[in-house]
Amino acid sequence: MYQPCSHLPPQEVQDAIAMHAVEGYPQEVCGAWSLQEDGSWKVHRWTNTLPPKQAHHRFVADPLEVLSLLKAEDQGSLSLEGFYHSHPDAPPFLSNEDLRQFLHHQRPLYPKQALLVVGVKPQGRITWGIYRWLPSTPLAHDRKPR
Secondary structure, eight states: OEEEOOOOOOHHHHHHHHHHHHHHTTSOOEEEEEEETTSOEEEEEEOBOSOHHHHTTOOOBOHHHHHHHHHHHHTTSEEEEEEEEEEETSOSOOOHHHHHHHEETTEESSTTSEEEEEEEEGGGEEEEEEEEEOOOOOOGGGSOOO
């Protein structure tokens, strides 16, 4: 299950993501951040492919942009650290729609990456919610006998 955590990305990443969220307001924006081979951080802005009326409350990242980043990670040229998206005029929580996009049969599609939600209000007021996958402890009847 995804649980809130307190470890935000580095300040330069937060600043770039906040700028993206404010520039995209009142639509949701989305993207990811990574650690490059040279040790620098990079924010990858993705295109929200939904029409503006739908993009106020949802996002669908351009699949080619997502695949390009996943391919770069597979090739070892970067380490994908997390995904982000904004919630215009809403708090930074994981909505049911967010969970639908990041879970498959109640399992995370990207268990090692953080999910960062950016609450954006008018005048660029930003709030953060960051979540990490924490596997739940197996129930007693699920454990193997010793």
